[in-house]
Amino acid sequence: MENNNTISTLLVANAYGPADVLTFQDFDLGELRNGYARIKTKTAGINPIDARRMTGEFKHSGLPQTFGTEFSGEILAIGENSQGFKIGDAVLGSGDGFTHASVIDVPIGNLIRKPENISWEVAGSVAGVSQTAMTILDEIGDIKSLLIHGASGGVGSITVQLAKERGITVIGTASKRKLEYMESLGAIAVEYGDGLIERIKAAHPEAIDAAVDMIGTEEATQASLATVKPDGVIATIAGKPVSSKRVIPIWVKRNPKNLQFVVDGLASGKFQWEIDSVFPFDKAKDAFSKILEGHTKGKLLLQF
Numbered sequence: 001m002e003n004n005n006t007i008s009t010l011l012v013a014n015a016y017g018p019a020d021v022l023t024f025q026d027f028d029l030g031e032l033r034n035g036y037a038r039i040k041t042k043t044a045g046i047n048p049i050d051a052r053r054m055t056g057e058f059k060h061s062g063l064p065q066t067f068g069t070e071f072s073g074e075i076l077a078i079g080e081n082s083q084g085f086k087i088g089d090a091v092l093g094s095g096d097g098f099t100h101a102s103v104i105d106v107p108i109g110n111l112i113r114k115p116e117n118i119s120w121e122v123a124g125s126v127a128g129v130s131q132t133a134m135t136i137l138d139e140i141g142d143i144k145s146l147l148i149h150g151a152s153g154g155v156g157s158i159t160v161q162l163a164k165e166r167g168i169t170v171i172g173t174a175s176k177r178k179l180e181y182m183e184s185l186g187a188i189a190v191e192y193g194d195g196l197i198e199r200i201k202a203a204h205p206e207a208i209d210a211a212v213d214m215i216g217t218e219e220a221t222q223a224s225l226a227t228v229k230p231d232g233v234i235a236t237i238a239g240k241p242v243s244s245k246r247v248i249p250i251w252v253k254r255n256p257k258n259l260q261f262v263v264d265g266l267a268s269g270k271f272q273w274e275i276d277s278v279f280p281f282d283k284a285k286d287a288f289s290k291i292l293e294g295h296t297k298g299k300l301l302l303q304f
């Protein structure tokens, strides 16, 4: 085993609050564990959960906090019992803890080969939202129509395409400026805001089989209750309080096979991937401020 590059620069927060709490810290990764690869990070997606943990809305761990769940990068070193990959391989996947860091250690089982025709930017932002989208569709089960609230964001953009691929009619809510984008992904696009229920009914007059809320607004809950069949699933991934007991929460389940499925679809051109913006690592504060605003189209990421 070659074990160079043990020093990683990490994004950390020593307090809860807006992006001003973010700072950088050098960290010695030490000896590489068996079954792990050491990766020079190329890009890492940012998800709303990173920023919501930063503010203290979610307190999954104590302080100091580290961030990031996904990455793309190149293998620098391989631990023992790490068959299948070699130094220099281009990979992507879910991290083992933080990925907003210049060098990370990742279990071999989390690694997916980066296809050559996928950019580092796309590769580094695929894991979280793809596995979330696959979890949503698998847990909702066999349906013919699906209402997605907040379909233009990171999770929504791939959920629309995966649902279409399963033959599901998708009604996706978005702001006016993103309606065309929604249609390009294959959704029946409906603008959110006053009159949403009437617009959904006009776009899809039959009752809808299921709905998933990616925003967490009362408007989304009421629209789902008014347009989904009485026995249809109404789910939320937003992690916000809901006013109806009918709304069930769904939480992402990591599954490398699901991730591989999406990566294959991107490599073959079956799925498209929208990058909203790429921030250099030293501008992470700006990136976290932007994702907190909640207007992302597709994915936001850090470049190292």
Ligand SMILES: NC(=O)c1ccc[n+]([C@@H]2O[C@H](COP(=O)([O-])OP(=O)(O)OC[C@H]3O[C@@H](n4cnc5c(N)ncnc54)[C@H](OP(=O)(O)O)[C@@H]3O)[C@@H](O)[C@H]2O)c1
Pocket: 047, 048, 049, 052, 128, 129, 132, 149, 150, 151, 152, 153, 154, 155, 156, 173, 174, 175, 178, 192, 214, 215, 217, 236, 237, 238, 239, 250, 251, 252, 291, 294, 295, 296, 297, 298, 299
């Ligand atoms: N449960 C889980 O396991 C899980 C996993 C992943 C993500 N999540 C959560 O799911 C949510 C969505 O994540 P994401 O990565 O897709 O977010 P995102 O990339 O920030 O996208 C949010 C999208 O929603 C649109 N939007 C804003 N207000 C809206 C409204 N009232 N109605 C409809 N659309 C609206 C935004 O565009 P405009 O502002 O232009 O409309 C934006 O395109 C987050 O809260 C995240 O924390 C949960």
